[in-house]
Structures are given as C-alpha cells and as structure tokens.
Amino acid sequence: MLHFSKPILTETLTLNYKCVRDLMTLAHIRISLMPSANSSCPASSIPTLSDNNMPRACLAMFLMITSFIPTINHFNIVTTVALPDDDIFTLDIVSKIHTDHDSTAKASSDFGHIVEAIPNGVFHPTSPADIAALIRLSISQSKPFTVAPRGQGHSARGQTLASGGIVIDMRSMGRGDNVCRVNMSTDELWVDVGGEQLWIDILHATLKHGLAPRIWTDYLRITVGGTLSNGGIGGQAFRHGPQISNVHELDVVTGMGEMITCSPDKHSDLFFAALGGLGQFGVITRARIALEPASKRVLWVRIAYSDVESFTSDQELLISKRSSGSGFDYIEGQVQLNRTLTEGRRSSSFFSASELDRLAELALRTGSTAIYYIEGAMYYNDDTASSVNQRLERLLEELSFAPGFTFVRDVSYVEFLDRVGREEQKLRSAGVWDVPHPWLNLFVPRSRILDFDASVVKGILRDAKPVGLILMYPMNKDMWDDRMTAATPDDGEDDVFYAVGLLRSAVAAGELERLERENAAVLEFCDREGIGCKQYLPHHASPDGWRRHFGEKWSRVAALKRKYDPWAILSPGQGIFFPAGAAVAGGSASV
Numbered sequence: 001m002l003h004f005s006k007p008i009l010t011e012t013l014t015l016n017y018k019c020v021r022d023l024m025t026l027a028h029i030r031i032s033l034m035p036s037a038n039s040s041c042p043a044s045s046i047p048t049l050s051d052n053n054m055p056r057a058c059l060a061m062f063l064m065i066t067s068f069i070p071t072i073n074h075f076n077i078v079t080t081v082a083l084p085d086d087d088i089f090t091l092d093i094v095s096k097i098h099t100d101h102d103s104t105a106k107a108s109s110d111f112g113h114i115v116e117a118i119p120n121g122v123f124h125p126t127s128p129a130d131i132a133a134l135i136r137l138s139i140s141q142s143k144p145f146t147v148a149p150r151g152q153g154h155s156a157r158g159q160t161l162a163s164g165g166i167v168i169d170m171r172s173m174g175r176g177d178n179v180c181r182v183n184m185s186t187d188e189l190w191v192d193v194g195g196e197q198l199w200i201d202i203l204h205a206t207l208k209h210g211l212a213p214r215i216w217t218d219y220l221r222i223t224v225g226g227t228l229s230n231g232g233i234g235g236q237a238f239r240h241g242p243q244i245s246n247v248h249e250l251d252v253v254t255g256m257g258e259m260i261t262c263s264p265d266k267h268s269d270l271f272f273a274a275l276g277g278l279g280q281f282g283v284i285t286r287a288r289i290a291l292e293p294a295s296k297r298v299l300w301v302r303i304a305y306s307d308v309e310s311f312t313s314d315q316e317l318l319i320s321k322r323s324s325g326s327g328f329d330y331i332e333g334q335v336q337l338n339r340t341l342t343e344g345r346r347s348s349s350f351f352s353a354s355e356l357d358r359l360a361e362l363a364l365r366t367g368s369t370a371i372y373y374i375e376g377a378m379y380y381n382d383d384t385a386s387s388v389n390q391r392l393e394r395l396l397e398e399l400s401f402a403p404g405f406t407f408v409r410d411v412s413y414v415e416f417l418d419r420v421g422r423e424e425q426k427l428r429s430a431g432v433w434d435v436p437h438p439w440l441n442l443f444v445p446r447s448r449i450l451d452f453d454a455s456v457v458k459g460i461l462r463d464a465k466p467v468g469l470i471l472m473y474p475m476n477k478d479m480w481d482d483r484m485t486a487a488t489p490d491d492g493e494d495d496v497f498y499a500v501g502l503l504r505s506a507v508a509a510g511e512l513e514r515l516e517r518e519n520a521a522v523l524e525f526c527d528r529e530g531i532g533c534k535q536y537l538p539h540h541a542s543p544d545g546w547r548r549h550f551g552e553k554w555s556r557v558a559a560l561k562r563k564y565d566p567w568a569i570l571s572p573g574q575g576i577f578f579p580a581g582a583a584v585a586g587g588s589a590s591v
C-alpha cells in the first residue's frame, strides 16, 4: 500500500515542457560539476562537511528530473516511505535505493555467515549529503526505518545488517585506483580519507609520498568506518594505540541527519562517541588519520616457546621498550595447539613444511599442549640496513624462547602489512574463505592471562580441531582514551591487557555448533571466574549484556545515543538499542 504524505507525484507530472527544458539546463550544470567515473581525481582535497557544496536549489532541480522515472519504480517497492513536505531531495535518495533481490540478498549476510537479516533495500550514496538525506527521510516517517552503513561486511555476527531497514553500501562513495577521497598533508603528516575507504588503498596512496598510517589491522581489505567503529587493533598498538587513538578529526552524519565535523576540540562528545562507537551515533564519512614516514623493508620474525610463562613475560618485556629505539616496531603473538601442528596444513604463509615439522617435534618433546610464537617486526630503510641485523640479534639475546627456534623473513613493508591478503587468496582457492566464522575476540587483563591460558587453551580448546588461528598479544591501556566508546578491561592500576582472538572457521558440517559451544564455554568460564574480560568486536544477546560490556560508560553511551540517534535507527545489527516499541529479548533498551 503506497503512502505519501503529499501528492508529490501528481505535482511532478504536471511539469510543462518549458520547465523540463530549464531543468535540463540545470542538469547539465550538475553533470559538468561532477567528475566522471573514469576521470582522474581533482587535485582538491576530500571536501569536509563545512565546505560549501553545490547550491541546493540547483541540485534539487536536477534531482527532480533525473530521479523521477526510476523513482516511480522504487515507490512501488519501498511501499512504506512517505515523502516529507519540503524536500524534493528525497526523490533522488529513493532512486538510489536498490530493492532487487540480488542487492538485498548480498546485504543480508556478512563474513561470519552466522546471522542473516534481509533489508528492504540497499542505498548507494555518492556523497555524505546523500547519507544525511536518507537519514532525514527515515526520521520523517511516522515509523522511521533503520539504517546500517556497510563497509565490507566483514563483521562476524550481523553487526552490519538491517532487517527490514536500509543498508548503506559505502562502496558507492568511490574506491580503488581512482581514489578521490584520499588526500594528505605531507607537512602536517595526516591523511583525510572517506569512511568507505579500504586500508589497503590508503596504504598505496600514502606510500606514494613516503608516508603511512602508524597502526594497522592485520587485514587491510576492511574499511576506515568499520575499524574506527570498533577500535582497529594490531601489532603496532602497544606503541601508538589502536587506530581510534590516531584520528585527528571526523565528519559524521548523525542519526538526526546532521553533518558534523568533530575533533577533540570541536563537538568532542560526538568525536569520542563515534570512536569505537559501533556505528551507534553516526555514519563516519571522513577521518583525518595521523601519518609517519614509511619504512621500506621489514625483518619479520617469529620465535617459538613451549611454555606460556616465558612467552608472556617476553611479550611484556618487548612492549615495555615502546619508547626506546631498541625494540620491535610490531609485536603480536599466536598460540598453535598441538593438533594444529600435527593435523593442520603442511605449510603456512610464514612457515615451510619442514619448519612446521620441527615445531611439532618441539611440542612432542616438551609435552606442551601448545606452541606459542611471538611475532615481531623490525622496520628498516637503506640507511639502517647495515645495523638492523645486529639490532635484532641484541634484542633476541634478551629473550627466553626455545633455543634454535628463530625464524626470520626479510620482506618489503607492503608485503608485510598485506600478509593476510595473500592468505585470503589461498583460503579462497581452497574454498574455505566464505564459510561460517564464529570468531570470538576478548581483551583479557594481564593479571588473568595465565588463568585464561590454563583453562581455555589447555582446557576448553585442548582437543580443538585445526582450522583457524588463535592470537594472543599484549598492549597498553594508556593508549586508549577513556572518553572513547570502545571498552577495555578494568584492572585497577595495571596498564597492560591482552588481545585474544579465537579466529576459527567452521568448514565441515556440525562444526559451527561445536565452535559456538566452545565459545559459550569460554565466556561462561570468564564470567564464573571473574576474569574481567571485555569482548572486542562485541556481541551481546541482551541489553543487560551490553550494560555490563560498557560498565561505567553505559549511562554516557545511552545519553549520547539519545542525543545523536534518538530514534535508534543506526546500525541496528549491533543489537544494543532498539527503536521505541521494538520487541527485545531480555528486556527493553529503547532510547
């Protein structure tokens, strides 16, 4: 049943010929203002929200004629949309919503392949103003529809889905070689990037100027908006903090449809809310990211341990060197269960088959349930090439890994940073990329990491089957500004916590259920033993779970939600807040 608050179609149909001719002239103005799909980028910077864009009247006129025909079609499908009285802009917005089965099916699932939710349509914006108009269209309805920005959909538990709402396909803002939405200041060492941009494209764009962001996630085919909505952690976080600690400024389109430029000094509450904000307060359309001079090459190192105590104390020693020039530039760690050594793949992106055999022997000889690796990286350039090996040797002398179990690769900076991209290609070829990923990521206080290891690694997961990866590495809490929404463990004065990623794939029938049971057992253990973990990339099934997740931040988070998204339309797949009247398992958390 169509429902219009105003007979706008009738009005549009009565346009006479002269009017259409005038509008065509205006349309030409618009066309000449827009770069064509194949044109190279204009030299100008990515516009910030405070910039003056095309006069609205001109745009509105153009939109009227270009959107009219496709709009009729969409109105037949997006049946519940009522057009606001005063905004002809809406016509163009509706024409950018794709409602065909193919579009909605693709936006119904994510990397996790665990949750499915079908949206009513997928929106293809070409500017932040489009996103603002979509949101204003939603809140002009008597029952606003939900809106979920989708970066790459690399979430694992439906965080980017919008059942019965509209998914924003951020890709349509523009990506790839013809990147107009990446622009940098080489003097001030920052880069302005669209929220839709992939980190891999930012890497290539900034390297052209010998610069690069300071902190990277392990995988780079994810977006700025997606990682800044979570945290963006990786092996450089001990030194520079997560990606959200390396942002100077954001453009955000709020749940009220306002376009706001914010920073630590300007609309600071929105700035900090959006960082780690799980998409709850607005759509990030631009971020100003800190840069540093990029290195050319990397010594990529793994050292193996058969006991967890030496592994963790060496990791903590290494991160304590963060302000000296003598340590690693990147530090992570992995846990390889015995069975994954004896039954897993016979080579990895790092280890050869014979190296894996040696590691399996080490596990057998020491009777250890698992082998632990510290993964480190030392960056270097032509001028430091002659000293980097000595620097590495001196550092390794301070550590207590299993003698003889040092593995070093000398690779380019890009090869190192894009290592998971190569792994992706292998997994895709093997048909094990698009499978369910019941990933569980936890931040564990340093004081409980050995308890966690004893009960989870050597207990619950002891006999786990070999597909996937377990990460375990420390970082410093003082690099996380507490005003950000992202949650970290509260462990009194202790500054260090561990990121633990149980990144496992369900490749055979029945495995998803088994892995989910193991995840539930891990969470239950953490609760029962008062480990004080926080989930990273969190998922909680009840409002109470979310209240506990945010802890002391909860009342601030709820107040900011009321301020910036009072209809609770944004990123509904996170399941934190629900529009008034929505049914919620375990109680109500409407704003």
Ligand SMILES: Cc1cc2nc3c(=O)[nH]c(=O)nc-3n(C[C@H](O)[C@H](O)[C@H](O)COP(=O)(O)OP(=O)(O)OC[C@H]3O[C@@H](n4cnc5c(N)ncnc54)[C@H](O)[C@@H]3O)c2cc1C
Binding pocket: 111, 148, 149, 150, 151, 152, 153, 154, 155, 156, 159, 160, 161, 170, 195, 196, 216, 217, 218, 219, 222, 223, 224, 225, 226, 227, 229, 230, 231, 232, 233, 234, 278, 279, 280, 282, 283, 284, 285, 420, 537, 571, 573, 574
């Ligand atoms: C192989 C792999 C490796 C990974 N490695 C790491 C890692 O090392 N470190 C790490 O921190 N994470 C890592 N991740 C997790 C990654 O950070 C998340 O998947 C994150 O959600 C980014 O993915 P995305 O860009 O596809 O965002 P999506 O999954 O599309 O979105 C994530 C959430 O953010 C919201 N959102 C998306 N764009 C915006 C925007 N512009 N403004 C506001 N909200 C938005 C969405 O609605 C959703 O709620 C990895 C993921 C994969 C698949």
